[in-house]
Amino acid sequence: MMDQIAPFAPPSYADITAAGERLAPLAVRTPLLESAVLNDLVGGRILLKAETLQRTGSFKFRGAYNFVSQLDETQRRRGVVAYSSGNHAQGVAAAAALVGAPATIVMPSDAPAIKLDNTRALGASVVTFDRFGDSREEIAAHLAAETGATLVPPYDHPWTIAGQGTVGLEIVAQAAEIGTSPNMVLTCCGGGGLTSGIATVFAHRAPSTEIYTVEPQGFDDTARSLAGGEIVSNQADAHSICDALLAPMPGELTFAINSQLVTSGLAVSDDDVRRAVIFAWQTLKLVVEPGGAVALAAVLSGAMACQDRTVAVVLSGANVDPELFSDILRNGAAG
């Protein structure tokens, strides 16, 4: 449990359904897909929530639009600022364009080119920083103070969390449409916004469903924080191909929620992730970026046993450079 008081109250289930109404005209109700080959392979029923097919290629549009659309006219005119490795960047850029707000995004200089390019193509100004030197939070805060722009938090804010939670609303509804309800939900975890939103929905709608986070090895800060009951950080020198999941530690608000609602956290290796990216391409016919494939990797690697279980697996994003992707396809996993 945390000693600190989170700066905001957690979003309620009603906040998430309100986000769902805001998003309905603009977000994709991404399909919940099933593969006979995958089901046979694991001996269970895997329901794949393909947020890869979401506007901007990841779930991040949901939280960004739910946040930006609640700003008033003056705030919109002053614009928005965000820091992001790339998926939140594109989500904020697209959301800001839809409400007519100028957007400035602080991105690591080593972000995938596709994420930098797409963010600019959506009309945002991009400011790059050195991921191993500068503080992106400080740069973004400075930009916000200078221009009066509003910072759009990537995860640690109830509006962001409520937007991401709409993924959970759809999983519940789409599973019901095919006559089932998942025993477990596996989702990737960076700062914890997607997890905390989904967990809030299931706590309200299907409280017996177990929620698990999946992180890259070396970035399993949430798993270790959950296990120890307090926020811990990752080693500063850790590396992973999952560029979307390199947050240094859980958010305060997201961890306050996840420590109550998440069963536990899993970690997968980069080679597990490469195999999952290949499986998604070859068998599921879906493009998934490394960070978007960690939950699938947990299923395929056996890190989570799925025998006789119905398991919702979030495929969270698909923005990956063609060089890295074709390298993975050609060379597969080293181990």
Next chain:
Amino acid sequence: MMDQIAPFAPPSYADITAAGERLAPLAVRTPLLESAVLNDLVGGRILLKAETLQRTGSFKFRGAYNFVSQLDETQRRRGVVAYSSGNHAQGVAAAAALVGAPATIVMPSDAPAIKLDNTRALGASVVTFDRFGDSREEIAAHLAAETGATLVPPYDHPWTIAGQGTVGLEIVAQAAEIGTSPNMVLTCCGGGGLTSGIATVFAHRAPSTEIYTVEPQGFDDTARSLAGGEIVSNQADAHSICDALLAPMPGELTFAINSQLVTSGLAVSDDDVRRAVIFAWQTLKLVVEPGGAVALAAVLSGAMACQDRTVAVVLSGANVDPELFSDILRNGAAG
């Protein structure tokens, strides 16, 4: 118009709805997807029918299962034979396995390795032949005569056509679910089974919808046959990266239907197709094989103007070798 009498009667709309009921428990109701980026790009509304996500990675499972499931116990025991460049092969192999019939598939020796491998993995025996020398029809007929097995026609049979037509049933239903109906349907065309099935559905349900075939340049036999009113063949030495669409001429039954119901035929270049495969990967986040991307290529290349129109585009298959796919991603289109 044709002078010959087709060997079978065309399937009726009721035959197609009956196929839909047979397929409902086993086939994927593939999503009808939309991309804000694609819509903005063409100034219209593009509804992508993602048959790439169908069982076995192409629409061919539909026709194969609709055919095989109508065989009686004796026929099933004697087994089935098919000839195919690979997608029908996998469809027949999967369908035969589901009804417990042994399957032998005659495939070109230069078929993509993923198609050969997947067909074997589904439990079928594979017999290869030289696409530029041997007659696959004769080999398959010989095998069928020898063993008493039933030949599963790739397109020129009412049961096959009725199965493929269920794609059309779903497009009509899924478009209605989002409050629309397409002005046009664009679909790939090899032997014409998918086209004739979809066209039959639209003739019954939405007769003002225009149906267009899309073929690779050099394999536009259907376009030229439609234009001239009689069946013509492709040049024997034509080549294309669209291995799924290399049928030498339209089927008799499929052409009898398509000559009544199809507006006209379009052709796209291999470079148009490469660009469409890249666009699908990068922007739609879908894996599409070259032959599965021709309809999308017609939209992106401007071969079909989509301004202010609602256009259903069938993405028909996704079985492509990683070497070819990563080569396309890395090198793009030459032209």
